[in-house]
Amino acid sequence: MTAMLLRTAADVPSPRGGHASVIISKHLIIWGGVTMKLRKGDILDVSLYLLDLQTKNWTRAAVSGPVGRYGHTMTMVHKSKFVIFGGQTDDEFFNDVWSFDLLRRQWELIEPMSTERPAQRAGHVCINHQNRIVIFGGTDGQYHYSDTWSFDLITRKWSELICAGRIPAPREGHAAALVDNVMYIFGGGGVDGKDLNDLAAFRLSNQRWYKFPYVGPAPGVRSGHAMASFGARVFVLGGESVTRTEPEETNCVHVFDTKLIKYSNTNNLKSA
Template sequence: MYWTIHLEGGPRRVNHAAVSVGTNVYSFGGYCTGDNYGHCKPIDCHILDTETLRWRPCLPSRLKARQQLQQQSFAEFDPHESNIPFQRYGHTVVVNGDLIYLWGGRNDNCADDTLYCFDTASGEWLDRPKVSGRIPGARDGHTAVSIDNKMYIFGGYEELTERFSNDIYVLDMTTFVWKYVTASGQPPTWRDFHSAVAYEDRMYVFGGRSDRSGPNHSQHEVYCNELMYFNTTTNTWIKPSVTNQSSSQPPPCGRRSHSSFVYQNMIYIFGGYNGLDRQHFNDLYQFDPRRQVWSLVDVRGRHRPCARRRQCCCVVGDRLYLFGGTSPYPASLCQTYALPQMIDVSLRDHSDLYVLDFKPTLKTLTILVAIDKELIRSYLPKNIQLDIEMMTRDNNVNRDRSSPNQG
């Protein structure tokens, strides 16, 4: 396991949502500090080709035609009539075949409970599915996983009730009927900005922000580090009897806005933030669901991601692609720009991409040596020269934001 690649210049996004389909990663929405999210505009989509490491924006044809017609940026966009979601953050996306379903999230004015469908084959937003049943209330900071053609929604902060949730809803992605799930067992506490992954017929939930007052938000935050799973076959919440490999290696501490992913029957947790300690993380933990054991992973690499929150992580083959998020400015930059020394005030949004290779080949390791030693490329085989170019050339899809932002 090795951090092999670090590139800049991708989409600068925080609190976005992303999934992988084939060899592509699709990233939707999110925010960028300094932009206005009080006005409705179509959500943006960026696609990462993991074979070339190039990002490109995806602009559906109807938006492209409207942009050319108006000669301005979607001034007449009506989210109530459009099949395209409005720009948002705190939403979720899941994959079912070639289709990506987006649900929830909010802009600065409101949250949404509409289901949207993106076709990766055509690069277009399809007609909004006609849903029925008990639709979950609009929210952000929830999680969603796809298991057996069903999308399971858990938690989040509900717009209408202004409360944290610990409910489960399920959408059948063949009939598009929503159902409220009456679960047995003790559910996780009310929370938002936790993480969830699908493993076999289970939804594993970790972390997130809750409150001492239960579902209400009283500014008395709680960060739990319990891992629980929901068995979708029996509709039961279960808390595994988690053990450690050694007494000196505890499980990850409580956190929110982290990332979870599954690789070869192992569940991983990366990064996040604890608001009580005002601490960001860039650690990587592994949980073995069969042995019910946590372990801290010592990952080597040329460049490692800095501590951050609200990033995205997607697995494609034997590689993890991590991008975006926000983190504190280094103390040196805070002094240069006269920023206050407060970890939750002076934050920078990231446009970077990191690649974690679970099984780096001898060729990859050799190329990394050539890069580190700055070998003269003209003496190398053409295919190696092309690989080095791909692994070191930054993207260029962002506006220039060279000065510090706050948010």
């Protein structure tokens, strides 16, 4: 439960926001994002950056692939492959799926074998479970979504999941983490422009959404934060809010222990 600043060298990425990252073995990999306040005509970085966590050196790989973007998701689906979905530029939203093979250093556009597919969006979340990715929420600039979609990486087919339980309100800029077969989401920006601090769980085994009873002091409202799991614990860090009324330390890490939650076939959860 400590933090340290990594002093890195070589092809260090420029400062940016709205990018996405994955970690595999001893490498942290980032792609996309904007390197300055987005203005019409800005060029988005399409290079892939790999940080060797042992040597602390960055490597830049310039490989032809997706159009530069931000607000996309990036998800490991194999020990040497990740996929990106969605995102936006200054005036366009996407719903394409791209795969990158780390061994071949090659992008591939994955064309869905189904006519059904999610709307173009950014600011959604995505997790990988078994042979599929699952996305929730996001925005296309006009609408905020609360739909849940699954993409089968073997059949290459999208399907909108018919969910039971208490589906979270539409949002974008939220974050997600997977523990066993449960996707937890937290926060984000709502339809009314206000930031949220609710926690919800989507149990993949029965496609049911759950809302939580009071489980102790929660992080303040926010969007654009990061969320990750380690064992049974979920960590929330960072983010920002224009609607927060209470001050909060920007470097505070919030931890939620999912072992304390008992699931049932009702819409609510009980803490152990």
